[in-house]
Amino acid sequence: MNIDNQIFLGDCEKVLKSFPDNCVDLIFTSPPYADQRKATYGGIKPDQYVNWFMPKANEFLRILKPQGTFILNIKERVVNGERHTYVIELILKMREIGWLWTEEFIWHKKNSYPGKWPNRFRDNWERLLQFNKNKKFRMYQEAVMVPVGDWAKDRLSNLSNKDKIRDESKVGSGFGKNISNWVGRDKVYPTNVVHLATECSNQNHSAAFPTELPTWFIKLFTQPNDLVLDPFLGSGTTAVAAIQLGRKYVGIDTEQNYIEISKARLLDTQIQLPMIAENSENYQVEDKRDS
Amino acid sequence: MNIDNQIFLGDCEKVLKSFPDNCVDLIFTSPPYADQRKATYGGIKPDQYVNWFMPKANEFLRILKPQGTFILNIKERVVNGERHTYVIELILKMREIGWLWTEEFIWHKKNSYPGKWPNRFRDNWERLLQFNKNKKFRMYQEAVMVPVGDWAKDRLSNLSNKDKIRDESKVGSGFGKNISNWVGRDKVYPTNVVHLATECSNQNHSAAFPTELPTWFIKLFTQPNDLVLDPFLGSGTTAVAAIQLGRKYVGIDTEQNYIEISKARLLDTQIQLPMIAENSENYQVEDKRDS
DNA sequence: GTTCCGCATGAATCGATAG
């Protein structure tokens, strides 16, 4: 069965059974959050969330390549005035079945509108849990480097003597040691806080996250032509990001109308792709990556 | 025993036994993280961390007022390529003994420790876990409102008109309606992401966190003359923040030399206090709080 | 009184080497 650039209708737990082992480079997904109310989309009760998720996590583990990465965008609901614990219980369960909890990225939302409740402020961040099958996994850090801060141009233009001898004088880690490496460098590595706006620029659909979010992780963990899976595809944002970056996608969703939306967006994206390739800095990034 | 504005030498678990029930309005603390600060505090092994912490958490629960709040600044260590789970296990244990896990604030650091590793970026955030004894707790949200200018350039300005319309139709409850509430105001509520720099160039002491961090939470959860406890006082930052804001402090630490440092800083703060009261906007905040 | 600029340092992590 060919799964490249396909979208499947159904429960990912069942659909994935027909996928071969170790076939996907990156899983990026944002499953339906637990919900008290009856189902609009998913609608899993918080207390049942872990049990609902784990069989799927098992399939993810099977179909992910050994050096691949699983990024899970998830948020716990406030239930009865408390943050529910299903997310942290999920982390513990994932480790029990063999996943490594490698990292927790934070999506710091740049522009949410104001809000106020008696006992809490607006929730302005979400977890992006990184899981891996092995301690060694593929990561292309150069692909997401960001411009260096303004401090550098002053500092590096006239290297001070102290910068060079720091590491000899003290036990501390010597930043001055190879300061010469820094001359002419204009990009630095980012941190594990991803600071992006919340809105999606496309107005025909409502996506849970902006395209930039999967874009960042797809750049970081895959190379062109790698395969990106989103088992809860929703309106198809992950697939759109993958296509824009020259990767292949596989998507799964239980709702036929979401699949229609995804397909329409993907078609639209592919039509615009040559234009994007010319203008977008995102697309250019491929050329600069280390190999 | 009078505990107001006192600093005690010893293990907080033992020292707190002599405190009466329900005597503290806010606990703000940053305990030694697992395997960290070995030089001064001995270092707790990650696997033993929860067992080390829980008896203390029990005392905290006893001495906190029913409407009070416990803010725990903590971060998990990377062990063997994985994030260790002691923090999330701690949350589950805390709930078992009666704490409510009300909220998780994020401290988004402006300047994190530099470094590059094959498998991860710089860790640029820490958890600030909020625990309470009851669903109803005291919170003075007006005290931490931020000037609309600072806020707008970060958030509102990024929203286009179309986004506002789209959001309004999507949520129904009406972003447009919401936004009109904020037009013309000069202050807005913050979110649960606190964006501050670490202090790195104080010469007399090494504070793990900047004064602004306890300041923010002390304003949010206490009123003047309330009592703020830091059971792992360290260099006394929490106590300094409390005094600056006209609150009372209690501090506990196991290291005599840290206590000396704290006392010196507090003396210094009190000398400068009249000056601060005249000039600081922070100090003025008391007058504007809602009651 | 500003502005500029040198400079110290911060709750780090990985891999290799040594005990």
Next chain:
DNA sequence: ACTATCGATTCATGCGGAA
């Protein structure tokens, strides 16, 4: 095999003295 130590790597900020 398992732990302890050491070297290499990496940014951004606020202070304080100088211009």
